[in-house]
Amino acid sequence: MSSSLPSLIVLLPFFGAGVMGFVYLFVPAGRNLRRFYVAVGIGTPLLAALLGLIVVGEMLTLPASASIASPLYSWIAIGSFEIDVAFVVDRLSAVMLLVVTLVGSLIHIYAVGYMWDDQGFGKFFAYFNFFLGAMLLLVLANNPILLFIGWELVGLASYLLIGFYHHDTANITAANKAFLLNRVGDFGFVSGLGLLFALQKQSGFDFAAIFAGLGGIDTAMLSLIGLLLFVGAMGKSAQIPLYVWLPDAMAGPTPVSALIHAATMVTAGVYMVARFAPLYNRIPDVGLFIAGIGAASALLAALFASWQNDIKKILAYSTMSQLGYMLIAVGLGEYSNGIFHLAAHAFFKALLFMGAGAVIIALHHEQDIFKMGGLGSRLPAVRRTMLVATLAITGIPIFAGFFSKDAILSYAFASGHTTIWAIGVVVAFLTAYYMFRLYFVVFVAPNHRSSRSRQSPSLTSLPRSMVWPLFVLAAGSIFLGFWNLPEAYGGSTWFSHELHLADHEAHLRFAKEYILDGFNVLVALLGIAIAYRKFVRPSHPLNAPIHRIAWQRALANTLYIDTLYDRLIVRPLRGISNWQDRLIDPKIIDGSLRGLVTLYRGVATQSARLQNGNLRWYALTFLLGVSGISLYLLIAIGGAS
Amino acid sequence: MIEILETSLFALLALGVLTGGLMILLARRPATHAMGFFIALLSVAGLFALLHQSFLFFAQVLVSVGGVVIVTLIMILTVNLREADLPPEPHQTRWLIGAAVIIAPLSLLLYQTLTTLGDAFPPVSDTFGGTRSLGTLLFHDGVLPFEILSVLLLTAMVGAIIIGKKEQSYDRES
Amino acid sequence: MTVNPDAYFAVATLLFSLGILGVISRRNLLVMYLSIELMLNAVNLILATFSRLHPDEGGTMIALFMIGVIAAEAALFLAVIVQIYRKKHTLDSDAFTELAQGKKL
Numbered sequence: 001m002s003s004s005l006p007s008l009i010v011l012l013p014f015f016g017a018g019v020m021g022f023v024y025l026f027v028p029a030g031r032n033l034r035r036f037y038v039a040v041g042i043g044t045p046l047l048a049a050l051l052g053l054i055v056v057g058e059m060l061t062l063p064a065s066a067s068i069a070s071p072l073y074s075w076i077a078i079g080s081f082e083i084d085v086a087f088v089v090d091r092l093s094a095v096m097l098l099v100v101t102l103v104g105s106l107i108h109i110y111a112v113g114y115m116w117d118d119q120g121f122g123k124f125f126a127y128f129n130f131f132l133g134a135m136l137l138l139v140l141a142n143n144p145i146l147l148f149i150g151w152e153l154v155g156l157a158s159y160l161l162i163g164f165y166h167h168d169t170a171n172i173t174a175a176n177k178a179f180l181l182n183r184v185g186d187f188g189f190v191s192g193l194g195l196l197f198a199l200q201k202q203s204g205f206d207f208a209a210i211f212a213g214l215g216g217i218d219t220a221m222l223s224l225i226g227l228l229l230f231v232g233a234m235g236k237s238a239q240i241p242l243y244v245w246l247p248d249a250m251a252g253p254t255p256v257s258a259l260i261h262a263a264t265m266v267t268a269g270v271y272m273v274a275r276f277a278p279l280y281n282r283i284p285d286v287g288l289f290i291a292g293i294g295a296a297s298a299l300l301a302a303l304f305a306s307w308q309n310d311i312k313k314i315l316a317y318s319t320m321s322q323l324g325y326m327l328i329a330v331g332l333g334e335y336s337n338g339i340f341h342l343a344a345h346a347f348f349k350a351l352l353f354m355g356a357g358a359v360i361i362a363l364h365h366e367q368d369i370f371k372m373g374g375l376g377s378r379l380p381a382v383r384r385t386m387l388v389a390t391l392a393i394t395g396i397p398i399f400a401g402f403f404s405k406d407a408i409l410s411y412a413f414a415s416g417h418t419t420i421w422a423i424g425v426v427v428a429f430l431t432a433y434y435m436f437r438l439y440f441v442v443f444v445a446p447n448h449r450s451s452r453s454r455q456s457p458s459l460t461s462l463p464r465s466m467v468w469p470l471f472v473l474a475a476g477s478i479f480l481g482f483w484n485l486p487e488a489y490g491g492s493t494w495f496s497h498e499l500h501l502a503d504h505e506a507h508l509r510f511a512k513e514y515i516l517d518g519f520n521v522l523v524a525l526l527g528i529a530i531a532y533r534k535f536v537r538p539s540h541p542l543n544a545p546i547h548r549i550a551w552q553r554a555l556a557n558t559l560y561i562d563t564l565y566d567r568l569i570v571r572p573l574r575g576i577s578n579w580q581d582r583l584i585d586p587k588i589i590d591g592s593l594r595g596l597v598t599l600y601r602g603v604a605t606q607s608a609r610l611q612n613g614n615l616r617w618y619a620l621t622f623l624l625g626v627s628g629i630s631l632y633l634l635i636a637i638g639g640a641s
Numbered sequence: 642m643i644e645i646l647e648t649s650l651f652a653l654l655a656l657g658v659l660t661g662g663l664m665i666l667l668a669r670r671p672a673t674h675a676m677g678f679f680i681a682l683l684s685v686a687g688l689f690a691l692l693h694q695s696f697l698f699f700a701q702v703l704v705s706v707g708g709v710v711i712v713t714l715i716m717i718l719t720v721n722l723r724e725a726d727l728p729p730e731p732h733q734t735r736w737l738i739g740a741a742v743i744i745a746p747l748s749l750l751l752y753q754t755l756t757t758l759g760d761a762f763p764p765v766s767d768t769f770g771g772t773r774s775l776g777t778l779l780f781h782d783g784v785l786p787f788e789i790l791s792v793l794l795l796t797a798m799v800g801a802i803i804i805g806k807k808e809q810s811y812d813r814e815s
Numbered sequence: 816m817t818v819n820p821d822a823y824f825a826v827a828t829l830l831f832s833l834g835i836l837g838v839i840s841r842r843n844l845l846v847m848y849l850s851i852e853l854m855l856n857a858v859n860l861i862l863a864t865f866s867r868l869h870p871d872e873g874g875t876m877i878a879l880f881m882i883g884v885i886a887a888e889a890a891l892f893l894a895v896i897v898q899i900y901r902k903k904h905t906l907d908s909d910a911f912t913e914l915a916q917g918k919k920l
Contacts, residue, residue, distance in 0.1 A: 613912030620839050623743055630746040651818045655826045662833035665849045678849050685856045692867040697875055704882050709889045716893045720900050728842040728907030736840035748832040755824040759868045778872050790883045797887030805894035
């Protein structure tokens with residue numbers, strides 16, 4: 001079945017971005033323009049969301065394996081080989097489409113309030129819409145080439161938005177870092193695609209054709225392809241070892257962090273693995289490797305998050321940790337659970353970021369949680385919604401995170417990967433600890449700074465557009481879980497069922513599942529209790545912790561991994577570059593060029609001497625040739641005659 | 642007797658040709674050049690006569706010796722070259738030797754090629770090269786070149802007059 | 816008939832070579848002109864010898880045409896020399912380097 005709606009959905013945000021970019025560049029700034037930007041900047045995502053709902057509604061009436069194709073035009077056609085610019089909505093991309101457009105719309109609305117006073121209001125929305133279009137291109141692409149274009153465009157949008165406050169050099173550095181680390185990942189990704197392309201035997205390079213032809217490629221090569229593709233996911237989804245850009249990416253405006261670096265773009269890696277499910281199903285060893293990387297990243301990020309003080313960095317590490325969960329899921333082959341966690345995570349993590357953004361705005365761009373404190377009574381709406389999101393990410397029952405996370409963990413347990421399961425549980429504990437540490441310190445614990453000078457922190461009042469999206473997302477964070485209610489709780493895993501992915505099957509007896517879930521909840525409660533003990537009823541006055549013990553200091557500094565990368569990679573590279581700059585560039589390359597120039601000039605000068613206009617010279621040179629020919633003839637023919 | 646006469650005549654004429662050429666080549670003063678030119682052309686005319694080309698001999702004497710040499714002389718007189726106007730030629734000997742070395746292979750080749758054409762002159766009738774036979778040939782086979790040549794001569798005459806005029810427009814411009 | 820054709824050819828070749836030598840090695844425009852005339856006459860001599868050698872009067876005819884051409888050429892060449900001399904007051908061929916692009920190196 002085909003329809004033009006998916007193409008329209010992809011093109012709309014690009015169109016909005018183009019219009020706003022044009023207006024921003026060529027129309028002199030004025031107050032009235034803001035209304036225009038709001039209309040276009042919110043209108044296009046809302047319209048895209050509406051169209052997305054229509055398309056998905058249409059699709060649910062079709063059989064599960066059906067998809068809605070939307071060919072736009074033929075891009076490359078070489079003989080029988082064709083790459084189309086075509087979009088496809090199947091069950092998997094439908095989920096992504098809804099997440100991206102719905103959460104994206106909410107964050108756009110939120111951003112109106114957040115960015116209202118910014119000089120670059122129009123630019124911001126142009127970028128933001130551009131990102132949305134790129135992300136939709138990524139998820140709706142019907143072939144890996146188009147997916148890769150989207151993949152790169154979201155990277156570009158991310159780069160532009162991280163460096164949005166470009167007066168500060170640190171932000172530019174952060175943007176560059178994100179961009180460069182993503183290039184490392186993209187190199188793997190594009191190598192994988194190239195390899196896949198080279199080994200393909202049949203014509204056509206859309207997903208369906210690729211999966212049909214996978215049998216013709218031997219497993220070793222498939223594993224290599226899978227690994228290379230996953231390197232791309234490592235970069236995009238901020239996993240070990242390419243994760244260091246994500247915390248720095250928080251330099252961008254908070255809506256950017258919410259949309260790009262929490263809800264959508266960073267999940268592209270997970271989506272990609274799920275999209276290539278038929279490929280990864282053939283190479284379970286690589287899947288295990290992915291799960292291992294996911295687990296390690298989850299643990300490391302959770303540890304880092306527990307010792308951070310910057311509210312956005314805590315959330316960034318938390319994002320990385322949750323992405324680790326998703327990769328555990330898709331790595332072990334339970335794709336629908338991974339995607340479900342992705343969707344749930346998009347809601348509650350966007351909510352967390354937006355709540356954090358609200359707090360930051362209210363406190364005039366203060367990000368250190370230990371300088372906040374006691375905000376609960378003054379920002380009740382933010383506090384309540386943040387509590388919902390915190391509970392959701394912690395995995396307390398009835399909230400979305402409980403179902404999505406526990407499904408992943410119990411599957412890991414059921415399929416026999418107990419080590420990964422154990423790591424997952426530890427991470428769950430740490431998650432509970434650091435999230436409630438954040439929550440307690442920001443909202444519940446008394447503000448020691450304001451207790452010293454009571455009237456100092458005058459709060460900025462929050463615009464309505466920043467508050468009510470929080471409630472929508474909070475509702476989502478609460479109720480989303482019921483879409484995928486496990487059978488143990490009387491549900492039918494409707495979501496996973498409808499998603500129709502090539503999942504592996506592993507079942508637990510209900511009793512065991514109850515025990516596991518109960519254990520998880522207990523662990524989470526333990527984390528909450530410790531956080532409560534440390535931060536709400538502190539034994540000594542609550543202050544920004546000064547870490548005296550070496551390992552604590554190391555964790556607070558994220559194990560000096562940035563420094564390590566700097567020493568191991570950046571400095572040697574810079575050394576090599578400098579060396580090239582000093583030696584190879586001027587001496588060898590420039591030198592050889594200069595030598596050539598000198599040579600040419602010399603030859604030219606000498607030959608110009610011949611062109612002296614003197615007739616006798618011309619006759620002489622002419623006769624030299626004639627005489628040479630004569631000599632040759634004399635020797636060659638004269639002897640014979 | 643006749644053979645001896647002919648051989649000595651040929652030697653004399655050949656000497657005349659080479660002397661004339663060398664006078665042109667080596668001398669410095671225009672009068673000497675004109676003299677050498679005159680001797681060379683006249684000797685060539687003599688050689689024509691020895692080759693039984695009586696008409697060519699007359700044509701050469703009339704046109705080349707009587708026409709071209711005289712015109713050249715008139716030119717030399719008109720221009721009235723002074724010693725100072727002659728170009729300085731400091732390395733003339735060096736140039737001559739160098740050029741001779743360069744030309745030697747060409748001359749040798751030319752000579753070798755030419756000598757392959759025949760070893761002895763066949764006997765010919767008395768009318769060979771005469772006005773009658775040549776005229777017949779000219780008006781049978783060579784009418785068109787002959788007419789074209791007449792046009793060429795006319796053109797050359799007009800051209801020479803125009804070029805040789807004293808006042809010319811491009812003179813004023815430059 | 817005792818004189819060999821080779822002797823005529825030798826004379827013609829020598830005359831021709833003298834002509835070339837004159838064109839190359841002398842700077843005097845008048846000498847260059849006369850050298851060209853010498854070369855033409857050398858060719859005429861060769862043609863006449865051919866004609867006698869074969870025997871065929873075609874060669875004579877061409878030599879006759881050439882005498883006409885030589886006359887035309889002489890008229891033009893001399894006119895040009897006169898004109899050139901009027902312009903620069905010299906007969907030095909090295910003084911005329913307008914063919915070179917730009918300055919003389």
